[in-house]
Amino acid sequence: MVTVQKSYVDQGSRTSGILYLVATPIGNLEDMTFRAIRTLKEVDVIAAEDTRQTRKLVTHFEIPTKLVSYHEHNKQSSGVELIRLLLEGRSIAIVSDAGLPAISDPGADLVAEAVAQGIAVVPIPGANAALSALIMSGLPTERFLFAGFPPRDNKTRLAWLEKLRKQEGTLMLYESPHRLRKTLQAMLEVLGNRRIAIIRELTKRYEEAVRGTIEECMIRIEEHQPLGEYCLIIEGAESYTELREQYIEEAGDWWAELTLDAHVAHYEAANLDRKEAIKKVAVERGLPKRDVYNAVNR
Template sequence: MIQIQKSFKDQADNDYGTLYLVGTPIGNLEDITYRAIRTLKEVQLIAAEDTRQTRKLLTHFEIATRLVSYHEHNKQASGSELIRLLIEGQSIALVSDAGLPAVSDPGADLVKDAVEAGIKVVPIPGANAALSALIISGLPTDRFMFTGFPPRDKKPLAEWLTRLSRQEGTLMMYESPHRLKKTLDAMLEHWGDRRIAMTRELTKRHEEAARGSISECLAFLEENPPLGEYCLIIEGAASGSGDAGDNGEIWWTTLELEEHVAHYENEGIDRKEAIKKAAQDRGLPKREVYNAVNR
């Protein structure tokens, strides 16, 4: 059954409150909107991912609204209580540490529960790190995909990269400084030397964007150790060898791995590079293709 929400009309069938998703600054406090400040002042409750971080924001803008905790580790108990308060008629603002709530954080679960309960969910737009990084990256912006945080462990990371290998749109993801090099090494192995923009400290005093190939960025990190949280913008799969033909079929799907590699060798490419290109086409680890064709 379809559910229609009229965000700025009273719900005739209930007296529920409204769940506001309020965008907050990602660094520079001047990036908050007038509407966000007004909403935070008018709601009965603010649910925050990190109350200590949010309290600094509220103090700066002299907002005295009651603050409660809602995060990954208490979302089940806290979420059900917030839904109960919304049903009773209280309006609540949900905020994350920075940027838009419900993007790579447990706020998405609260939104889902609110929608299922017939509660209005209203966005209060604001800054977003991924989109801010995208528009300064110099990479295509006509089609893009946000992928969140890459998996931490080697095998899940390899599988994740394989699934994304044929995405033609620009890829956007977050990564922590202590895992950055490992993730870039894995990208280079699975995707080849794509163009990338490494951005950090967006809107802050030390805002930085490092643009180049993955290998160039890895070399840069050897001289400039990672600092702060990163947003990575990576070009999508190249249109060419892996594209579908006129009949919609990818040209190499009927070939065995050895034939796929031989195709590139017949074009004058050396065997090592041919194996690399075949691996990229198929979204396979280069080592797996190498082992298969050199048995």
């Protein structure tokens, strides 16, 4: 069934309240919009992922609105109460710890239930880490896919990356500092040695963007301890393939006429073990290591 929401036209005739999705700063408080501040002051309740974090924000902007907790661990019970308040005509703003709510957080569940109940959902735009990282990455922005956080388990992570390998648009991921090295290693193995921008601490004093191939950036990460939350912007399959083919055509790599088997055999003859030879071939050809492994071990 098709439903139509006119956010501002029929407010006077609406019996239920409005659920506002309010963006908050991802680091720099100056990124808080006038509209966001006004909305948080006008609603009946602010539902926060972490009330301690949000209290700092509302205190800074002198927002007196009541705070309630809504997060992954209480979303079922808290969500029911928030929907009840909305159906009674109350207005509620939902915020995450930073950036746009309902992206990789439980706010999405509340939005889905509100839509199902015919409650108006209104976005209050603002800062977003993934899109901010994308536009400063230097990688193509015509098409992109936000994939959230990679799985923690290595086997699951490899399978997850395999599903993304043929995505033509630029990939956008979030990652924590203590899992960054393992994720980069898995990406090199599955996606190949693509161009990447590793961006951290967006809008904060130590904002930093490291750009290069995955292998080059891994060397940088080994030399500098990962700190802060990271956005990873990775070259898509289409751009990667086009640039690689252009490079081979222009540079005329010495191995261009060799089969994969012969290429691996060349390095084995130079006293590299088979695993290292396969890895070197994968890097030189810009192929996922597992593709080379599968091809030469049929």
